[in-house]
Amino acid sequence: MHPEISLILLLVLSGIGQGIFIILALIDMILSASSGMSDATIYAGTIASLAFISTGMAASIFHLGNPQRGWKAIIKWNRSWLSREAVSIGLFAGSAFLYLTVHYLGMSVSLKILFGLAGIVSAFLLYISSSMLYAKIRFIREWSNIYTVLNFIVFGITGGGAVLYAIVNILQPDFPYISMLNSVLIALGLLSLILKLFAYRFNETFYMPLTLKHALFINDRNIKLMSTGTSYDNYNTIEYSYPLSERQIIMQQTVVIVFAFVIPILLWLAASKGVFATALSVVAAISMTAGLLLERRLFFVQGNHIQNLYYSNFRRNKGTNPLLSKAKKGTPVPL
Amino acid sequence: MQLALIIDLNKCVGCHACATNCKSWNTGGEFGPLTDIEPYGEKPLGVWFNRVQTYEVGEYPNTQVINFPKSCMHCRNAPCVEVCPTGASYKREEDGIVLVNYKDCIGCKYCSWACPYGTREFDFHEGVMKKCTLCIDRIYNENLPEEERRPACVLACPTRARIFGDIDDPETEASKAIMEKHGHKLLPEAGTDPSNHYLPQRKVKIELDEDELYMKPMAIVTIETKLTSYKEQILDDFVSP
Ligand code: SF4
Ligand code: SF4
Ligand code: SF4
Numbered sequence: 408m409h410p411e412i413s414l415i416l417l418l419v420l421s422g423i424g425q426g427i428f429i430i431l432a433l434i435d436m437i438l439s440a441s442s443g444m445s446d447a448t449i450y451a452g453t454i455a456s457l458a459f460i461s462t463g464m465a466a467s468i469f470h471l472g473n474p475q476r477g478w479k480a481i482i483k484w485n486r487s488w489l490s491r492e493a494v495s496i497g498l499f500a501g502s503a504f505l506y507l508t509v510h511y512l513g514m515s516v517s518l519k520i521l522f523g524l525a526g527i528v529s530a531f532l533l534y535i536s537s538s539m540l541y542a543k544i545r546f547i548r549e550w551s552n553i554y555t556v557l558n559f560i561v562f563g564i565t566g567g568g569a570v571l572y573a574i575v576n577i578l579q580p581d582f583p584y585i586s587m588l589n590s591v592l593i594a595l596g597l598l599s600l601i602l603k604l605f606a607y608r609f610n611e612t613f614y615m616p617l618t619l620k621h622a623l624f625i626n627d628r629n630i631k632l633m634s635t636g637t638s639y640d641n642y643n644t645i646e647y648s649y650p651l652s653e654r655q656i657i658m659q660q661t662v663v664i665v666f667a668f669v670i671p672i673l674l675w676l677a678a679s680k681g682v683f684a685t686a687l688s689v690v691a692a693i694s695m696t697a698g699l700l701l702e703r704r705l706f707f708v709q710g711n712h713i714q715n716l717y718y719s720n721f722r723r724n725k726g727t728n729p730l731l732s733k734a735k736k737g738t739p740v741p742l
Numbered sequence: 743m744q745l746a747l748i749i750d751l752n753k754c755v756g757c758h759a760c761a762t763n764c765k766s767w768n769t770g771g772e773f774g775p776l777t778d779i780e781p782y783g784e785k786p787l788g789v790w791f792n793r794v795q796t797y798e799v800g801e802y803p804n805t806q807v808i809n810f811p812k813s814c815m816h817c818r819n820a821p822c823v824e825v826c827p828t829g830a831s832y833k834r835e836e837d838g839i840v841l842v843n844y845k846d847c848i849g850c851k852y853c854s855w856a857c858p859y860g861t862r863e864f865d866f867h868e869g870v871m872k873k874c875t876l877c878i879d880r881i882y883n884e885n886l887p888e889e890e891r892r893p894a895c896v897l898a899c900p901t902r903a904r905i906f907g908d909i910d911d912p913e914t915e916a917s918k919a920i921m922e923k924h925g926h927k928l929l930p931e932a933g934t935d936p937s938n939h940y941l942p943q944r945k946v947k948i949e950l951d952e953d954e955l956y957m958k959p960m961a962i963v964t965i966e967t968k969l970t971s972y973k974e975q976i977l978d979d980f981v982s983p
Contacts, residue, residue, distance in 0.1 A: 408855070472849015472869020479846050480827035489827035489852050543825065546858045546932065617931060619797075623810065624926050624940065627799045633807070634796040636758065639785045641793070642863040646854065713932070714860030717795060717812065 408547070409646050410707035416466035418537060419566070419699045421496065422559060424459030425530035426567015427452055428503050430588075432523040438584055446510075448579045452571055453507040459570075460500050488543055491536035495529050502526035534560045541706075546713040548613055550706075554606035561602055562667075565595040566699050569671055573692040576678070576685040589679045593672055600668040603702070607660055610709055611724045622716040632719040647712040649722050659705050667698025744818065744838035745876055746909045746937035747893065748916045748925055749811055752944055753903035756796055756809030763898030764792045764813070764874075772879040773844075777867040789863045791874040792895055808943060811904075813895070814861040814874035815928065815936030816840045822853035822862065831871070837908075838937060839878055844870045858932040881906075909937060 431452040435444055444452075468474040477493065480486075484494040502525040509519045538559035541550040572592055575582050582588075619630045635644070651659070674691035678684040715721035768791055769776040778788035792813035799806045816833075820840050823831045830846035831853050833839070842853075849869040854862040862873045877893035880886060890897065896904045907916030916939075919925060925939035 470850070472851075472864070472866075472871075473847065476828070476846065476848045479830075480848055480850075483827060483829055486829060487825045487827045487852070489825070489850060493827065540852070544855050545821075547855070617929070621931065622929060623797065623808070624928060624942070625797075625799055625808065629799065629801050631798045632795065633798050636761070636794045636796070637786075637790075639787060641787065641790070642854075643860040645787075646851065646864070647860065712855070712860075713858045713929070717810075717860060 408707045408710040408712060409648055410704045411470055413466045413469040415700060415703045415707065417463040417470070418559070419463075419696070419703050420459045420466070421463030421537075422534070422563030423566040423570055423696065423699070424456045424463065424503075425499060425533055426564040427456040427459065427571045428499075428506075428526050428567070429530050429564055430568050430571050431456070432506065432527055434584065434588070436520055436523050444575070444582060445579045448575055448582070449510055450507070451574050451578055453503060453510070455570060455574060456503055456567070457500065457507070460496070460503070464496060464500070488536050488540040492533065492540055495533040495536055498529035499526060499533050502529055531560070534563055541710075544710075547710040548615060549610050549709045549711055552606075552609055552613075554602060554609060555706075557602055558599075558606055561595065561599050562699055562702070565592065565599045566695055568592045568595055569688075569692040569695040572675070573685075573688040576688040580685065586679060589675055593675050593679075596668055596672040596675065600664065600672070603664065603668065613724065615723070617713065617716065619716050619719065619721075622713070632717075635718060643714060644718055644720070647715050647718075649708070649711055649715065649720055651708055656705075656709070659701065663698055663702040663705060665698070666694050667702050668695075670698075671695040743836065743908050744816070744910045744937050745881070745907070746816060746838075746916060746939065747813070747876070747896070748905040748907070748909075748919050748939045748941060750903040750905070750919070750923070750941040751808055751810070752923075752941060753901040754794075754809040754811060754899075755901055755903075756794055756807070757900060758794050759898040759900055760811055760895030760904060761790060761792045761794050763894045764877075765790055767877065767880065767894035768875070771877075773872065773875045775868075776872065777865050779866060787866075789865050789872050791863070791872070806943065811895075812859060812861060812928075813938070814840060814857075814876075815859060815934070815938040816874075816876060817934040817936045819933060819935045821856040821858075821934060825852050825856045827852065839876045840873070841875055841878065842871050842873060844868070844872075847871055858929055858934060859936070876906075909939070 431449065435449060471477065480490045480493045481497065483490050485491065502522050506519060506522040506526055509522055535556065538556040542555040543551065545551045568588070569592065572588055575585060575588065620627065623630060635641070671691040671694055674687045674694070678687040678691070711722050713721070765776055768774050776789040776791070778786065780786055781788060792811060794809055794811045797808045797810060799808055816839055818838065820833055823833050823840060827850065828846045828848055830843045830848070832841060832843065834841065847870040849864070849871065851864055851871065853871055854864060862871055865872050880893060881891050883891060893906050896906045905916050905919050907914040909917050909920065911917060919941060920939050923941040925941050927936045927939060
């Protein structure tokens with residue numbers, strides 16, 4: 408599918424924004440009694456979360472042909488996953504903002520816990536609805552699988568954790584639970600890495616029974632597209648394009664794995680020793696964000712829609728990536 | 743009632759008359775315009791409700807050409823309608839036509855991802871999703887003469903490869919064509935239950951049983967005799983003084 412920059416920014420940035428808030432609110436609510444984060448960290452974290460989510464929301468406007476009618480999707484809040492995404496993004500941004508306000512005004516703790524919980528719940532709703540939106544497209548096998556949902560949730564939380572860890576390192580290096588945060592991040596990073604490898608492996612190995620023969624309902628193995636009927640591209644060849652060669656896919660997958668997961672994990676390990684922790688955590692956060700942007704871009708590019716059969720540009724997975732196992736005929740996956 | 747198009751692949755010659763007439767009618771019709779970007783330039787890009795693709799089937803020299811017109815199938819179980827966040831895409835109860843209400847469409851393109859056939863086209867200029875309307879602004883149009891209240895593509899087809907009608911009523915030409923000529927759906931695996939059907943290309947053969955074969959010379963003889971006598975008679979008449 409055509410990797411639209413506005414959607415990539417929306418998904419990655421808002422995912423990170425949600426992740427920052429989830430971890431921050433959890434730490435603040437559970438551990439605040441004992442020692443707590445400094446006010447500066449809480450402000451910086453919540454504001455960063457709001458900044459990420461609003462940049463994502465702003466980017467998403469460029470995806471829509473008629474964003475001024477966006478409210479029509481919100482009032483039909485339970486019609487489709489996209490409506491739910493629109494509603495939960497609003498709920499999340501609202502809760503995070505109220506959380507910040509309540510903290511700033513020093514209002515009662517129970518109010519803060521209320522908005523903290525609302526923020527966490529709506530952040531999860533947002534992860535689920537924005538991933539189900541893709542997982543529900545059953546004509547793109549690379550999207551309609553469990554990894555889409557798991558990856559959106561886990562990568563978002565890990566990315567958010569990376570940013571929050573950098574913020575804590577800058578503003579409050581003596582935060583008593585900093586090493587715990589570090590270990591949690593390393594665990595999340597490893598989990599992300601494993602999930603991504605499984606997702607790439609799935610992309611290379613699932614068995615797609617449909618061919619052009621099925622698409623046209625003509626029982627002959629030799630069918631060639633002679634003419635698309637147009638002298639240039641059309642919406643179908645642009646929106647559903649699959650622009651990467653096998654080599655480029657392998658290269659980009661490797662870059663994603665290295666930048667989004669391997670480098671940050673190594674940097675966090677190094678930072679746990681305490682030397683240059685601030686610099687290391689900042690670099691880790693930048694590397695992870697960049698890696699996740701490429702990861703989401705590749706997610707779109709690798710989405711291979713059934714309608715590509717009609718244009719003879721349907722990619723068959725060949726299992727050429729030596730890092731992953733060879734493609735084998737597994738059980739056919741029903742659409 | 744479920745209105746639909748039946749496309750006879752046996753008859754389609756790939757002239758694109760349906761596609762061009764569709765474009766011509768609809769760009770000025772109620773669901774227009776079908777915006778073109780750079781229509782006369784190097785890279786013409788525009789919205790079409792119907793496109794004809796051409797495939798070659800078989801191995802040289804035993805090949806056949808299949809011209810394959812494809813427009814929205816007006817699925818009974820339309821996934822595009824299910825996913826639309828605003829309800830802009832909807833399926834009409836009364837005749838099963840799937841339409842987009844441009845006034846509600848936010849242009850999120852989600853519906854086009856959900857369609858397995860690639861028949862929805864985004865209008866980059868207007869920012870809304872467009873698709874075949876089954877010429878709803880013709881078929882119920884009282885300003886048109888009765889015989890023209892049919893889809894533009896059907897009217898244009900020089901080989902009558904396109905049949906329009908209600909496939910729920912077994913008495914219509916459309917239903918009969920499906921029954922008699924083995925009409926099939928596209929990608930039944932997708933579970934969308936499309937309403938448009940295709941009549942497959944087929945070889946025309948006559949099957950004879952052995953006893954029919956035995957009868958054959960006699961039949962030919964009879965016809966030949968009749969012809970000869972008829973011919974002779976006329977000639978006789980002509981040459982007789
Ligand atoms: S063919 Fe595609 S656009 Fe038309 S009703 Fe079916 S799913 Fe929807
Ligand atoms: S592009 Fe328009 S019609 Fe399609 S799903 Fe979005 S709002 Fe609905
Ligand atoms: S029915 Fe009308 S809108 Fe649909 S393909 Fe034919 S001419 Fe175009």
